[in-house]
Every structure is written in structure tokens, then in C-alpha cells.
Amino acid sequence: MPESLDPIARLMATLAERAETMPEGSYTTKLMRGGTEKIGKKILEEAGELVEAADEPGDEGRNHFIYEAGDLIYHTLVLLAHKRVDISEVAAELARREGTSGLVEKASRPPKD
Numbered sequence: 001m002p003e004s005l006d007p008i009a010r011l012m013a014t015l016a017e018r019a020e021t022m023p024e025g026s027y028t029t030k031l032m033r034g035g036t037e038k039i040g041k042k043i044l045e046e047a048g049e050l051v052e053a054a055d056e057p058g059d060e061g062r063n064h065f066i067y068e069a070g071d072l073i074y075h076t077l078v079l080l081a082h083k084r085v086d087i088s089e090v091a092a093e094l095a096r097r098e099g100t101s102g103l104v105e106k107a108s109r110p111p112k113d
């Protein structure tokens with residue numbers, strides 16, 4: 001298979017391989033050993049850090065925001081790999097939603113009682 005030019009697809013492939021082989025000396029393996037609970041805790045922590053960074057001013061703030069987004073995306077991909085879900089499946093779900101406003105989708109749902 002030719003190596004993908006897309007760093008997210010490459011990372012996903014690495015994480016899927018980590019989930020299969022669980023090598024020693026890997027941070028991903030450490031997270032996966034803790035299961036959904038450990039990975040989920042990191043996702044919540046990283047999401048909080050991302051939101052905090054969103055309001056930091058200037059170029060430094062912007063760079064920190066990008067850095068935190070990287071952390072959140074990495075940890076989210078770790079959970080996907082742990083659950084044997086590929087990012088292409090998430091992309092397909094987003095493609096399915098393409099062009100449908102969240103407001104339209106919300107209005108199409110049966111009312112909650």
C-alpha cells in the first residue's frame with residue numbers, strides 16, 4: 001500500500017497497528033491498556049484544555065490552540081483505534097450529513113416527551 005500523504009490517515013494507521021500489537025514503550029499502548037475509561041478521561045481533559053486555549057490572545061495563543069487541538073485529535077483517534085473504528089468511517093458519517101443543516105436535522109427528529 002502506498003504511504004498516505006495525509007498525516008491524519010497515517011496516524012490512524014499507526015494507532016490501529018498499536019491496537020493490534022500493543023508494543024511496549026508506546027504511550028498509545030499505555031492508554032489502550034487503561035481502556036475506554038483512561039482514554040476517555042484524557043479526551044475530556046484535552047477538550048477542556050482546547051476550550052481554555054481558544055480565548056488566548058495573539059500568535060502565541062493561536063499556536064497553543066492548534067497544539068491543544070492536535071492533542072485532542074490524537075486522543076480521539078486513540079479511542080477510535082481502541083474501538084476498531086477507522087477515521088474513514090467517521091468521514092463517511094460526516095459525508096452522509098453533508099448539506100443538512102443541524103437545525104433541519106433537529107427539526108426532523110420526533111419530539112421528546
Ligand SMILES: N=c1c2ncn([C@@H]3O[C@H](COP(=O)(O)OP(=O)(O)OP(=O)(O)O)[C@@H](O)[C@H]3O)c2ncn1[C@@H]1O[C@H](COP(=O)(O)O)[C@@H](O)[C@H]1O
Binds near residue numbers: 011014018070071
Ligand atoms: N500524535 C501523537 C501525540 N499527541 C500527543 N501525544 C502525547 O499525549 C500526551 C498528552 O498528554 P499530557 O499533555 O497531559 O501529558 P502527560 O501529563 O505526560 O500525560 P499523562 O501521562 O498524564 O497521560 C503526551 O505524552 C504527548 O506526547 C502523542 N503521542 C503520540 N502521537 C503520535 O502517535 C504515534 C505513536 O505513539 P506511541 O504509540 O507512543 O509510540 C507517534 O509517533 C505520534 O505520531
